[in-house]
Each structure stands twice: as structure tokens, then as C-alpha cells.
Amino acid sequence: MALFIEQLVNGLTVGAVYALVALGYTMVYGVMRLINFAHGDFFMIGSYLGFTLVSSALVGGAIPLWASLIVAVVLSMAGVAILGVIVERAAYRPLRRSSRLTAVVSALGVSIFLQNAVMLIWGPRYRAYPPWAVPNVTWQVGGIYINFMQVLILAVSFGLMVALYLFVQRTTVGAAIRATAIDHDTARLMGIDVDQIIRLIFLIGPALGAAAGVLLGLYYRQIHFTVGWTYGLKAFTAAIMGGIGNIPGAMVGGLLLGILEMLGAGYISAAWKDVFVFLILILLLMFRPTGLLGERIAEKV
Amino acid sequence: MAERIGRADFTGRLMAPLPVVKSLLSKWRIPILIGLGIVFPLVAGNYWIDVAVFWGIYVLLGLSLNIIVGEVGLFNMGHSAFFAIGAYTTAILSERFGVSLWLLLPLSGFAAGVAGYILAKPIIHLRGDYLLIVTIGLNEIIRITLLNNPWGLTGGPNGIIMLDQFRMFGYAIQRPMDFYYLVWAFVAITVFALVRLQRSRIGRCWNYVREDEIAAAAMGIDTRSAKLLAFTLGAAIAGATGTVFAAKLVVISPESFTFMESVILFTIVILGGMGSIPGVILGSAAMMVLPELLRNFSKYRMLFFGLAMVLMMIFRPQGLWPSRRWTTILREGEGE
Numbered sequence: 001m002a003l004f005i006e007q008l009v010n011g012l013t014v015g016a017v018y019a020l021v022a023l024g025y026t027m028v029y030g031v032m033r034l035i036n037f038a039h040g041d042f043f044m045i046g047s048y049l050g051f052t053l054v055s056s057a058l059v060g061g062a063i064p065l066w067a068s069l070i071v072a073v074v075l076s077m078a079g080v081a082i083l084g085v086i087v088e089r090a091a092y093r094p095l096r097r098s099s100r101l102t103a104v105v106s107a108l109g110v111s112i113f114l115q116n117a118v119m120l121i122w123g124p125r126y127r128a129y130p131p132w133a134v135p136n137v138t139w140q141v142g143g144i145y146i147n148f149m150q151v152l153i154l155a156v157s158f159g160l161m162v163a164l165y166l167f168v169q170r171t172t173v174g175a176a177i178r179a180t181a182i183d184h185d186t187a188r189l190m191g192i193d194v195d196q197i198i199r200l201i202f203l204i205g206p207a208l209g210a211a212a213g214v215l216l217g218l219y220y221r222q223i224h225f226t227v228g229w230t231y232g233l234k235a236f237t238a239a240i241m242g243g244i245g246n247i248p249g250a251m252v253g254g255l256l257l258g259i260l261e262m263l264g265a266g267y268i269s270a271a272w273k274d275v276f277v278f279l280i281l282i283l284l285l286m287f288r289p290t291g292l293l294g295e296r297i298a299e300k301v
Numbered sequence: 302m303a304e305r306i307g308r309a310d311f312t313g314r315l316m317a318p319l320p321v322v323k324s325l326l327s328k329w330r331i332p333i334l335i336g337l338g339i340v341f342p343l344v345a346g347n348y349w350i351d352v353a354v355f356w357g358i359y360v361l362l363g364l365s366l367n368i369i370v371g372e373v374g375l376f377n378m379g380h381s382a383f384f385a386i387g388a389y390t391t392a393i394l395s396e397r398f399g400v401s402l403w404l405l406l407p408l409s410g411f412a413a414g415v416a417g418y419i420l421a422k423p424i425i426h427l428r429g430d431y432l433l434i435v436t437i438g439l440n441e442i443i444r445i446t447l448l449n450n451p452w453g454l455t456g457g458p459n460g461i462i463m464l465d466q467f468r469m470f471g472y473a474i475q476r477p478m479d480f481y482y483l484v485w486a487f488v489a490i491t492v493f494a495l496v497r498l499q500r501s502r503i504g505r506c507w508n509y510v511r512e513d514e515i516a517a518a519a520m521g522i523d524t525r526s527a528k529l530l531a532f533t534l535g536a537a538i539a540g541a542t543g544t545v546f547a548a549k550l551v552v553i554s555p556e557s558f559t560f561m562e563s564v565i566l567f568t569i570v571i572l573g574g575m576g577s578i579p580g581v582i583l584g585s586a587a588m589m590v591l592p593e594l595l596r597n598f599s600k601y602r603m604l605f606f607g608l609a610m611v612l613m614m615i616f617r618p619q620g621l622w623p624s625r626r627w628t629t630i631l632r633e634g635e636g637e
Contacts, residue, residue: 109610
């Protein structure tokens, strides 16, 4: 039982990170019907920016640790958000009218470009967050151990998710995003600037991904320029599990995927955990072809 | 449209004073290409012959994926899984039981085809992007399984060393030049068969399903079995290519069959032009030969490569050599 709860907590932690990244996939997909394969790399770049900021003497020494962490997260989010808007303008906007697969290949090209750019800037080897970046505190709650980083990840990611959910559901801009997701042309008729909405999506999605990147970097400490694909693939799987295009779906999917993965690692074997995750995905889609929360879309005749 | 007319005009004027060249090019295009192909290894160094061998292997893989993605429009981004099944079938049967590679060629194709059929059957109904992630998932499942060395069959991360070669009249096909002729002979046979298939009833069915699945179903096409047939055939050709790949590479390990490999194959099809056979040949040249040409920029090679992918999609979204059926549709669209 202790193993079960421990893996559940580990799974929730990783799952919260997946959920944050999955939100970026699902929002872009919802509005543009594009699988943004470069999104995993936004996540990766976020963790590299965070690494540089946390380990730089400026942030590390001059201000207290908690403030430097906040500065690192916020600045990485901002930096990656700007990058996201640039990528959208340069690589996706010219393709908005062409076939969807064309845009997918463009996204793959962006992904290869970003990975190699990071490799050239930060070097091909693993980088590690400094050990002093996070207080090494562990609490014992009813027989299981929870560390500071897990609490931080859960708090920050749930905070961001709730904020996003309220923003999309309760504000006028959120309503405009939802309208654009349903139909671009009708949204335009209602006076919504669709280009502006897409730009906004490419600010929010990458920013969330970058936050996840810094959090995961602080949690596992090691980062590499290829993690974008590994985590991007998992997060995309999570978005599909929840029903792509659906914001609560991405959150549920991310958490579910994290928990399944950690339970698989704990009870089956760590080497086979990804097989287990993908098998569940395939089984789920066999019986619910549009994911857990995805709407059943009637095909147009 | 204006640009297209302009270009035709330009070539017309260029060719006008040279009617002999023009007729030579149009009538003897294919024999000239074949002649150049036969002469190439006699004049080129071993390094470039090897590049051409891998180009040929990627043409075969691209053609097999083109059936699935290009002809029927199924988003398969896990194609290297079937390639892996073929290569491992070859390596295991050859090393353990000494089966001849000539026999393994159809056998690996059959194994990959059966795997393709069984794996695709429960998921073939999925819509575009859901199918895409499931095929990526299948790719990962196969790769991790190979990595984890089930029953000591696959040799884990180190893979299998396969020493046997294709033999012909007591002569082993080993030199780059031998492989070159072998691979491109396979390409020629495959292209011939696929052109015939494209023009057949099945080929037209596939295109119909790609363009409008509901209308195709309404016309009495069994869309489900049309898709399954394409998937199985594509997997089988990739599997047979796995045999050639295993013979060429000698060491077969899971790192040759990653998600990245599937991405490259997918890009070849889109870059060349969906459903276009010459497009696949050009697309694989762009993906395989271009990085070799960029070797001088070694460090920045992949950076340029990613940039080139984006630029090609922006400036040539229909692909390098779009299929004729596809252009007809585009032209009509422009006329509206």
C-alpha cells in the first residue's frame, strides 16, 4: 500500500508536468488543428533558460533563493513565449491555408532547428541544475515521503492550470479563444481578430511549457537537448488521451499518464513502463476513438 | 497560375532551338536515367556509392510509406517499426537457422506485412491525428521491446551481428558497388510494380478514399479494407527492405529504428509530394543526400536541415514533384 501511494505521488508530480506541456499541444491543436511538434522543444528550451538563470551568479547570489527561483521561472516563461510567437509568425502562419501535413512537416523542421540551436549554444552534453537550487527537505506523511520539489511542482502547476481554466472560461478573451477554436470564419464575423488569438495561444502555450521545463529541471536536475522529444511525445500522448483540443482533457490526460507510468514502473518494470503507457493509449483509443473528454464529432457529409 | 505559365514559356523558348535535345529528353528520359544510374558507380568513389545505396534504401522505405500516407492518406508516423520487424526477422533467422537471404527477403516482408495487418486492424478506424499518435506509440513499443531483449532474441541495445550476405552464383554481394546495383534493381522493380498499382482499380480506390472517404464509401468502396490493404502492403515492402538494410549494415540495433527515423520517412513522402513516386525519389534524395552535401558545415548541418524543411514547406507546399492527379485537383481549385 505504501508503494502504491508513493508511486501515486510520484505519478501526480510527473503528471502535473505532462499536463502543463499537454496544454500547449491541445490549445494549439484546438485553435489551428496543428500538431505542433516543436512544442516539446519549447519545454526543453524553458528548462535550459531556467538552468542558465538559476546557476548564474547574478540570480544565485544577489537575491534570496526563493526570489531567484521565481525570477528564473518567470523569465524563462517570458523568453519562451516570445520564441513561440516568432516561430508561429515565421513557420506556421505562411502555411495556414495549405494542407495540414505540410504544417506538420514544418513543425518537425522547427523542432530539429531548435534542438540543434540549443546543442550549439549550451553544448551537446548533459547539463545539471546546481544542487543548492532547491532546499533538500523531505516530509514524512503517514508512512510516505514527500519532498519539497514535489509539493512545489504540484502547487505551481495546479495554480497555473486553474488560472488558465478561469481565463479561458470566464473572460471575454477566453470566450474569443473558444469561438476561434470552433470556427475561424464565424469568429472573424463576430469581430474577433483571429491572428491575434493565435498569437495569444502561442504566448500562453510555450510559456506553460517553459514553466514545466524549469520545474522538471529542478526536480530531476539533469537536462539534455533531446528531452524535448521524450517529454513532448508523452505530453502529446496525454493530450490525445484526454481528447485533443479539450483543455480539461489535457489536464486529466497528463495526470492520468503520469500516474499510469509510475504505477507501471513500480509494479511491472521500469524498462517496460513506456510500453505499458502506449498499450493503454491504444486500448483507450480502440474503445473511445476521441479520447476521454473529446466530443464525438459527427463527420461532415 | 501566372507563374506556372511563365515557367512553361521559359522552358519552351529554351528548348525551341534544340528540337533534337527536346525529343531525346522526352522519349529517352527513362533509358537515359537508367544508363546514368548504371555508369555512376564506375566513376564515383566508394563514399558516394554508399550514399547512393542508402538513398536507394530510403527510396524503398519512402515508397512503402507513400502507399499508406500518400495514396490513402493515413497518418502513419511509426513506419520504422515495420522496417525494424523486417530487419530483425532477417537477422534472427539468418544467424540462428542460417536461412538464405534470398528466402528471407519475402519472409521478412511477409512477417512485417502480417504484423502490419494485425496491428492496424483494431486502430484503422481512427481519425487522422489519433492514428498518428497510435502509430508513434506502436513504433515506441516495438523499439523498447527490441531494446529489452525478450527471450534473448534481439540482443538488447547492442543488437545482432549478421554475417551472411546475399549470394549469387557463389559470389557474395559485399562491395558498395554490388549493393548499389542490388538496391537500385529492387527500386526499379518496386517502382514498376507501384506505377502499375497506382493506375489500377485499387490505386484509384485508394486515392478516392484519401480525397473523400464518405463519398468513396457511398460509391460502394469498402474503405476499411482498402485502408488495411494499403497498410499491410506498405508494412510488407518496408519489411523486405529491412532484409537489404540488415545485409548492408551487418549490425542491427534498436537505434536504427527510432521515432526520428519514422519522422524522416514521413517527411520524405510529404516533401516529395503525396502519392507521387518520382516525388519520393527526389524527397529521399533531399533527406539523405542533402545532409551529405552539407557535411562541410558539420556543426551547423542539422540546423540548416531543419531550416530547409520549413522553407521547403513554405515555398513548395505541394511537394518537390507533386503527383499528376494531385495537380489536376489543385488547378481546378485555383480556377474557381
